[in-house]
Amino acid sequence: MQIMTFPLAKGIDLGIRMTEIRKIESIKDFPAEKMAMLSHPQEWFGLPIPENPHHLKGISLSSCREAIIAVPRVGRILRIFDSTGEGSPHPELSFLSRLRTIEGTDAWVLDVPAFREAHGWTSSPSATANVPAQNPGDGRDSSSTLIQQVGQTARDIQRVLSLSASLVDSLRFMEGKLPETSHGLEVISQMTEDAAHKLMNTLESLLEEHEAIRKILADSQTKKSDQKAKIEEILASADERIMHGFEAMAFQDLVGQNIKLIGGHLRDLESRLVQILIETNQSSPKESTDEPVAKPSEGASDKGSETKSAAPTSETLKGVGATGDIDQSAVDQLLSEFGF
Incomplete structure (x- = not known):
């Protein structure tokens, strides 16, 4: 810091x-x-x-x-x-x-x-100004607001699921790009830090030179007072510009912290995406379509129960349109009724 x-x-x-x-x-x-x-x-x-x-x-x-x-x-x-x-x-x-x-x-x-x-x-005035006034009658709209939020969330989930067709290709692409991006952010952080320290050292040396000039002017016995005043004015103006330079250097501390944080997040995201890619390849549709799935007959309930008990307990990933307990058309109709 x-x-x-x-x-x-x-x-x-x-x-x-x-x-x-x-x-x-x-x-x-x-x-x-x-x-x-x-x-x-x-x-x-x-x-x-x-x-x-x-x-x-x-x-x-x-x-x-x-x-x-x-x-x-x-x-x-x-x-x-x-x-x-x-x-x-x-x-x-x-x-x-x-x-x-x-x-x-x-x-x-x-x-x-x-x-x-x-x-x-x-308390900040700007923060309190943005807080809406509480109205006792607002409780009557809480149910409809909750339904709106749930419906919007469900619709967002549907949009995310619609991208599953290109999920594997995207993961393979990001698997190679994320390490490069993370390393690039670290390089940027180091470069900005070096540049900031170099400029700060330069500005500090300028301030020291200005102080030395002031001491020389103060010790001199010359009567050129107007000359001294003009030089002092120039030095004051230069000091102000130097202050602006110091002010601009505040970016490095913030940028460095944010870039390091982003780099950590990218490394964590990389490991998560690689794990998802492995699980997706293990449950790819090519493996599941090699063996036909036999439909149980109506009179073979005992065999059906044995088949269910012998089924593997691990869950497989289901894409959009996969057979499930809920009809997708019913879900779309329900969301459409609420305007989503």
Whole structure:
């Protein structure tokens, strides 16, 4: 798991997971309503809030739209273990935990769901707006709704069964393609991870160079103040572009996790499909048509019972149109009556 750190003071770094960072922008042009949403993490550690807020950066969170985290500057991209059980919790704030990064540094990592809960933002307005109002009279329509759902499910099953004629060929095709697809996803995940780390290292070096330029300008005794102001403006603009680059790098963490999950699902699906292919070949129609099936006579009930008892207990797969206890035309007629 990757986090972006934001230095607040010497030895105090705030960490936010890359999956939670939605946008990083300068707050100097914020309207009044967005300024009211600012949350200053300096207050969490007893630090003074900067007098000039226009130099701060605003961090918009993906799963918390009620607040914007105001930080003085951006630090580094670090990695932490995926396990959330490690770390030392803050003695007073439940949404902060001190974690040791893989690189060996410590950071106070923000738990965004706990942060929302601590401020009473447990319910989302958009989520509650989509919940339909409960009407006591809706119970009368529950039976018809259930029938509609059952009928639609039955019709969907019929559509799936209609594809059984080409099932074996499709399985043979996927048997060879699924391993290749799974391996390709793993390669994509590795390539995106390498590219993301390379770009992140480049952006970090640019930030360090900008800080060095600022120190040189601050130590110089030149009187070209307007020149310094112009250079500072250029650096601020470049910093903003770099922030956009960091913001774009959040894709790798999400894409990497999703691709690894998809790869696992494909491997599981591959093993399941191969097993289905084996069972289908064992019960193929060619084997069943080699021996004619004798129809029992009306007077041979005893022999019929013996034949049934001697029949194998393993079930065979039946395709569409196979003889069964339910007439297919009766099923179609029943579904048609309900409009499916």
